Amino acid sequence: MSTSIARLAALLLLLITPLAAATAAHAGPVDDSTYGTPLVAVPGAGLVWHPTTGLATLKAQAGLTPVGFGDVMGSVNHPMRACDSTEAAGLPILPAATVSWCWDTGDADTETWIPQSVTTSGDADDDGAWGPYQVILGGWNHCNSAECGSNPRNNDARVAFIDYTNPSAPKYRWVYLVAPTDGTANANATSYANNTFGPAKAHIGGMAWYGDKLYVSATGANSTGIRVFSMNEILQVNDGSSAIGRTGSGYAAYGYQYVLPEIGFYSYASGTCSMSTDSGVPCFASISLDRGTTPDSLTAVEYFSDPALHGRLYRYHLGGANFLLSGDSRGYTPAAQAYRAQVGNMQGVLSWNGTWYVSHSRRDERGQLWALSTSTGRSHTCSNPYSSPRACWSLHPESLSYNYATGMVWSLTEWTRNQCATETATPQRCGRAVFAFPRTALP
Numbered sequence: 001m002s003t004s005i006a007r008l009a010a011l012l013l014l015l016i017t018p019l020a021a022a023t024a025a026h027a028g029p030v031d032d033s034t035y036g037t038p039l040v041a042v043p044g045a046g047l048v049w050h051p052t053t054g055l056a057t058l059k060a061q062a063g064l065t066p067v068g069f070g071d072v073m074g075s076v077n078h079p080m081r082a083c084d085s086t087e088a089a090g091l092p093i094l095p096a097a098t099v100s101w102c103w104d105t106g107d108a109d110t111e112t113w114i115p116q117s118v119t120t121s122g123d124a125d126d127d128g129a130w131g132p133y134q135v136i137l138g139g140w141n142h143c144n145s146a147e148c149g150s151n152p153r154n155n156d157a158r159v160a161f162i163d164y165t166n167p168s169a170p171k172y173r174w175v176y177l178v179a180p181t182d183g184t185a186n187a188n189a190t191s192y193a194n195n196t197f198g199p200a201k202a203h204i205g206g207m208a209w210y211g212d213k214l215y216v217s218a219t220g221a222n223s224t225g226i227r228v229f230s231m232n233e234i235l236q237v238n239d240g241s242s243a244i245g246r247t248g249s250g251y252a253a254y255g256y257q258y259v260l261p262e263i264g265f266y267s268y269a270s271g272t273c274s275m276s277t278d279s280g281v282p283c284f285a286s287i288s289l290d291r292g293t294t295p296d297s298l299t300a301v302e303y304f305s306d307p308a309l310h311g312r313l314y315r316y317h318l319g320g321a322n323f324l325l326s327g328d329s330r331g332y333t334p335a336a337q338a339y340r341a342q343v344g345n346m347q348g349v350l351s352w353n354g355t356w357y358v359s360h361s362r363r364d365e366r367g368q369l370w371a372l373s374t375s376t377g378r379s380h381t382c383s384n385p386y387s388s389p390r391a392c393w394s395l396h397p398e399s400l401s402y403n404y405a406t407g408m409v410w411s412l413t414e415w416t417r418n419q420c421a422t423e424t425a426t427p428q429r430c431g432r433a434v435f436a437f438p439r440t441a442l443p
Contacts, residue, residue, distance in 0.1 A: 032388050035370055036377030037342040039356065042312055044335030045282050046269035047225060049327050052180055052262060054192035055233065061195050063250020065236040072234060072258055073133050076163045076171035078104045083433050086417050090395035090430020093366070094380035095441035099408070101170060101434050103160075108432050109416050112148060113140045113158070115432055117217070117399040118410045119207040120164075123289045128405025130231070136162040138172070138412060138434060139204035139216065139399075155219050156199040159207075159260065162434075176253040177202065177216065177229065179262040181245065188224050188265065196246040200262050202227055206286030206348070206399045208298055211323030215298060218265070220275045220283040225300075226266040228324070235259050266325070269332060278302075278309040278340075285311075286399045290351040295319035295326065297336065299351045301358060307344030313356055314338050342377075343370050348400035348411065357442060359397045359411065364424045367393040371443045380443045395420065395430040408436040 059066050083091075083102040091097045102108055103115075117139035121130040128134065138160035142153045162172040180189040181198035201219050208215040214229040237259060239252035253259045273283035285303030290296065296318045302311040315337040319326040327333040341358060347367070348359040360368040365387040370379045382392035396415040403410065415423075417431040 032368070032390060035341075035343045035360070035368065035390070036379065038377055039313070039339035039341055039372050039374050041374070042338050042340045044338040045314060046335065047266040047316060047325065047327075047333045048269050049264060049266055049324065049331035049333070050188075050190050051264040052190050052192065054180070054195075055261060055263065058192040058195050058197070058261070059233075059235065061246075061251070063238045063246075065238070067234050067236045067258070069133075069231050069234065070131060071236070072161050072173055072175060073135070073163050075257070076161070076173045078107070078160075078172045078174075080104070080162065080170045080172065080434075081108075083431070086420075086429045087431030087433055090413055090415075090420065090428070091433060091435055092369075092392060092394045092437070093382045093384060094392040095369070095409075095437040095443075097433075097435035097437050099167075099436040103432055103434075109418065111416055111419065112143055114143060114147075115140050115398060115412050115414055116203065116205045117207040117286065118412050118434065119209040119214075119289070119401045120403045120410060121209070122403030122405040123291075123401060124209040124211065124231075126291065126404065128403060132165070134164045134167070136164050136170070136410065136434065137207060137209060137214070138162060139207045141202065141204045153199065153254070155201045155203060157202040157204045157216065158256070159204075159214075173258070174256055175234070175258045175260050176256040177204075177227070177262070178244070178253065178259045179227070187222070188267075190264075192261075196251075197259070197261060198245055200227055203285070205303070206284065206288060206300070208287050208289040208401075210289055210296070210298075210318060213323040214260070215287060217284045217287050217300070220273065220285070222283070223267045223272045224265050225268050225273065225284045226287065227262055228264050228266070229260045230263045233261055233263060235261060266333070275304065278304065278311065282312055282314070284314075285346065286348045288348070288350050288399065288401055290315070291404045292352050293317075297351075298325065299349050299356075301346050301349035303346050304344065310340055310342050310344065311346045312338060312340050313349060313358070315351065339374070341370075341372055343368075343372070347398050350400035350402055350409065352402060352439065352442075357400060359393060359400055361397055362391070364426065366391040366395050367397040369393040369443060378443050394433075394435070395428055402439060403436075407439050409439050409442065410434070410436045
């Protein structure tokens, strides 16, 4: 069957099938022009800060060595590659990427680990560097039970520390995200009293690096919205075994050399979030930093696999002590802004100069990049056969991040070359890439 006939058949099926049967993950509506509907204000959703305790004692344990950021960057061991023609075919049409890199072969092809988010040293410091290094961070999560079956490591998280100081030859090192454990299945312990740690459970669909703090979006259907780590608290483990936490030989992290321990988390003030309704407590799918507000702010967006549900966008003021959110004496931070968008399947969020940019995904087509405000909505249009003229964005897109120092917007894609070729009705040519383009090219 030709691609055009297949598209026509799919359209006819949508017209005769009840709505409930047409709301598969990454689906797109027949008419996506409604995505350009202006943002509408909605009630906010507050956050509550929960700091950890006992980290100083943990760091003093035999088998753990506190190290500096430079130690990690000095040991980068995975060269990034120029994207091959298949991977490059999945890059955006508009805005076109002016920079792109792909992961080493093992990371490019694994389906156990999945790239989700990006942030840079341009978020961390207004001079665009962290010490002598230009850095890109790539957040990946271990597949969940729906993707690859039940596994104790479902929704673990790791971060690629990419040395971009020499932009012609970037290299990266993996760092595992860990959190306190109380010896139970509790994923939100707040004390290292047991002098051990477990994996920090996070979908890591969004990251924001601000000062020494790394903000990471947590898993959905949870009371925890954002996990927080510090670049001043990196630890090196002495045991390379496939265990995590304290072992008979010291400390291990599934064979990874470095871990980043959680220093606290933000919970949703109203309780456990919901991924099945767009009117309950939101689950943050992605986050990013906005340095263009006063004070600087953290933005967040929610994702639904059902395109009939429309996600909300939130803003929280930074400016608290030690690069945290601006909370009150109880640790409570209200949302400074909250809006509803009509865009379905929102994957990434970026805010600049009063405009909100959201990336949208589809399973069988390119995604879309929308610019939204309370008065208008727009996107680029392009010649892209068999899809919406607004489907100009990358295939299987993820989060967004703006480097204020360089003027470049960064993003990344999720699917492997094999997934692109085999997991869609019509085979696609794409793969996992990290890419950037000038902010002036945004819609």
